[in-house]
Amino acid sequence: MKMTGAEILVETLKREGVKHIFGYPGGVILNIFDLLYDDKDIQLILTRHEQGAVHAADGYARSTGKPGVVLVTSGPGATNTITGIATASMDSIPLVVFSGQVPTMLIGNDAFQEADIVGISRPCTKYNYLAKDVRDLSRIIREAFHIATTGRPGPVLIDLPKDVTASKADFTWPEVKIRSYNPTYEGNRWMIQQAANLIAKSKRAVIIAGGGVIISGAHKELKELAEVTNIPVTMTLMGLGGFPGTHPLSLGMPGMHGTYYANKSIQESDLLIAIGMRFDDRVTGKIDAFAPHAKIIHIDIDPTSIRKNVRVDIPIVGDVKRVLTVLNKMLREDMKEQWDEVRKAWLRQIDLWRQERPMTYTYSDDVIKPQFVVEKIFELTKGDAIISTEVGQNQMWAAQFFKFDRPRMWLTSGGLGTMGYGFPAAIGAQIAHPNKLVIDIAGDGSIQMNIQELATAVINKLPVKVAILNNRYLGMVRQWQELFFAGRYSHTHLEVVPDFVKLAEAYGAVGLRATKPSEVESVLKEAFKIKKTVFMDFVVHWKEKVFPMVPAGAPIDHMLFEEKPEKEEKKLKAVK
């Protein structure tokens, strides 16, 4: 039976198991929107901006492990997706983005709402397609899902000219065969053996776990590796939740705003086991001074990640879960080490560092400290909440003070650092997990970057909670200005606009505010009780900074710490 391109597309999506699409309609994509209008199996969630749609699909994907699907129109609809696609690309998130395109005949003619989205999105997608023939459509869509979700995942875009979705062809269901795309899943056994030997020989080993652990679903295998060999684990921003944050072997996050003891351990280690991470500059600091005494084992599915930034002694290309399964077996069965004995001195040393500089902040009775809000959220939820963040101080405090014990509970734009990510991502996660508590930890700057999605949350009756750490500044930039630009706060002061409580109410959401530390708990408790979208405006200390901090380009053990409180007060007066 002949079907239109739009019908083929919808049928293919159903067979791929798609239940939700995030999108925004427009002229050339109407063939598909019309079909989805009364479809029983696929729900289309209308966002209020295409960027919001992509972030929502991204939050959906991160919280479930399934690919997020986006449907937008041509021209501006398509270009508005770029920030979202680049965000997903940097963090290896599987998305399939469908963009409308002007009819094939008009492509290249500067037609109304035409943009060369295949050209524009090329560097920030894993792959992209211009579907020129309706007979190729089901194959292209199947390939797109395959490419997006396998190997190192990533976003794939399919551009759909209007005539292709309108013209007819027989429905086909071809097998996916891409001769030039064969990700390596099994690690080289000999290399894994070498890694096991090094682990057995090392006295001061550290594991750095990245987002690859979560993508590969290897949290159990990682925990086993750490517990069997008694090696402490530090989790990168993307790796939080890949290893339990409350585990005694957890060192928290490394790098620029990492813990003192994680950075110290890396710098003093004789062996680094890097798992599913890519040595981002925020993790390594000054590269020449990074882990100077360590041999490095690097396990990653993407060969280009290996030896890109740091020297590697044992490179293992493969899927983290499969490699760790083999490695654990070797360590358990072939090695007769007395692991507890071997690590005793090293773990004792790390404990000393932990006591010397714990991850902490100075509590105040008068003003709300943003860290206190994050701690309270952790305490009240007992860690059982999906947390998304915006980007900046809010993101770092959330990463530092919320302990993630399970994977896929943490949604944050790590690589691209996209302000405005957290709220739509929380919406996407809430769609996927209607009964879970989903909280966006936001700043007053970031939340305004996709504030229009309040409508999406309210209309879809999503009980998303947004905790705004409102310091009236672009806090992280202000922090840099204070530390490196002599306190000249160029264009980082946002004043007190808007009134977030009234704004939430204007959209039909609930707005709550806390101005004193004593109000924080009651505001959170009330918000968690309300089955509606809630904005919480926490008026926090404007001058609070994220510590510890490694200045950009410095070695990671050259850290700045919080100053003594009395000194802080003096400086505060001088500036005001």
Next chain:
Amino acid sequence: MRHTISLLVENKFGVLSRIAGLFSGRGYNIESLSVGETIDPQISTMTIVTSGDDQIIEQITKQLNKLIDVIKVVDMTELDHVEREMVLIKVAPRQEDKAEVLRLTEIFRGRVVDSSKTTYTIEITGDEKKIEAIIELLKPIGIKEFVRTGKIAIAREGVKKS
């Protein structure tokens, strides 16, 4: 160091821009590039000359391999191989130099493929050194313009580089 990298790629639209984008997005330079169909019309071969230290070349070959449309990547520099380039040179010699141009063409086993009252167009094939040499020799005589194809390379059969 300079490397000659040979690729087998899907013969589809957009492939060239993916490869060019890979280089430009990382600030690597393509010194020469030539593309042509293989015996299988669905596959093209590309020969790219680029330069960089070992780490850069390793990244380039890995990144090329990562591209979905790239089937195979071979760094020819690591193999015993034959490489050739062709140049078309339009020379405008003075009357007294005309014989010299023809003599040089013969020495370099080239051919005159076009001539006018004032110019000869010469075709020369060879490795890079040979092409550079003929250009150097013809320069003082008067080159109007020249066009080079870029390098193509093929591995030698059954020979391992010592």
